[in-house]
Amino acid sequence: MASLKNAHKSFQRLHRERHQPDGRSHLGYLEKKKDYKARALDHQSKKNALKLLRKKALDKNPDEFHFHMINSQLVDGKHFEKKNPEEFTESQLKLMQSQDVNYVSYKRSVELKKVERLRANLHLMDVGDKPKNKHTFFTESKQAASSSAVAERFNTLPELLGRTYNMPNLDKMKQVKKLYTEADVDAMEQSAKERDRAYNELQRRVARAQQLKIILDKMTVKKEIMKSKGKGTVTKIKDGDATSAPVYKWAKERKR
Numbered sequence: 001m002a003s004l005k006n007a008h009k010s011f012q013r014l015h016r017e018r019h020q021p022d023g024r025s026h027l028g029y030l031e032k033k034k035d036y037k038a039r040a041l042d043h044q045s046k047k048n049a050l051k052l053l054r055k056k057a058l059d060k061n062p063d064e065f066h067f068h069m070i071n072s073q074l075v076d077g078k079h080f081e082k083k084n085p086e087e088f089t090e091s092q093l094k095l096m097q098s099q100d101v102n103y104v105s106y107k108r109s110v111e112l113k114k115v116e117r118l119r120a121n122l123h124l125m126d127v128g129d130k131p132k133n134k135h136t137f138f139t140e141s142k143q144a145a146s147s148s149a150v151a152e153r154f155n156t157l158p159e160l161l162g163r164t165y166n167m168p169n170l171d172k173m174k175q176v177k178k179l180y181t182e183a184d185v186d187a188m189e190q191s192a193k194e195r196d197r198a199y200n201e202l203q204r205r206v207a208r209a210q211q212l213k214i215i216l217d218k219m220t221v222k223k224e225i226m227k228s229k230g231k232g233t234v235t236k237i238k239d240g241d242a243t244s245a246p247v248y249k250w251a252k253e254r255k256r
Helices: 002-012 022-027 034-060 089-099 101-121 148-152 169-179 184-227
Strands: 073-075 078-081 236-240 248-250
Touching: 089 184, 101 184, 184 248
Parallel strands: none
Antiparallel strands: 073 078, 236 248
16 A cells, blocks of 8 residues: 555656746745745744743843853943953963973073173163152242253253263363264263163063063962862962962961
8 A cells, every 4th residue: 555655646746836937037036935934933933032031031130140240341332241361471371381390490590690690790870670869959930940941050961861870061071072082982882882782681681580480470379279179278369460470378287
């Protein structure tokens, strides 16, 4: 009987949906039943989703708290996610993933020795961490407090007021111009360039030593956390960022 049913179906005419007539071709593609079915299912799913969201909004507790409320906000009616500052920079990640604590500690000690050697050779006249000296004048008018008036009081040029050392007056500059030759002036300029180059190198090495210290602190904290993993004795106090390591607190443990 089953074979007869199959044979009977083989002689049936296949149902074909008509195409768009030529007179209505300007209206576009003629929707078929499969297209309608897909559109209807999509409409029903969106309708059910809106119905569920409407029900959740009606049943929501206005005093309900969620931690995501802290990490997001509304600005001009638009929802934005608050971005936390990155804890690691790209250079810190590369060094932490490729080297160990001993290597970073060794490189930091090398940088500190070079910094001490440079500081011993320089007089530290223009270093940024040196406190700025102040010279206060009390004047009766704003015109008397201008840079030209201050330069006139110091008997120097207005361009030299920002110098914290070796600020010559006009009389000494005239004498120097008479006494020194062009070769001496070139030598002084070369010496000034070398001094500036040394100060720039000192600043770079100080910054490098500071970065190595930050990386060393982060790696040390991570190593200590791995040691106490699973014991439940570590509490995070402060998140880390690109300039400082995270702060953790270990529970007091009595040593035998």
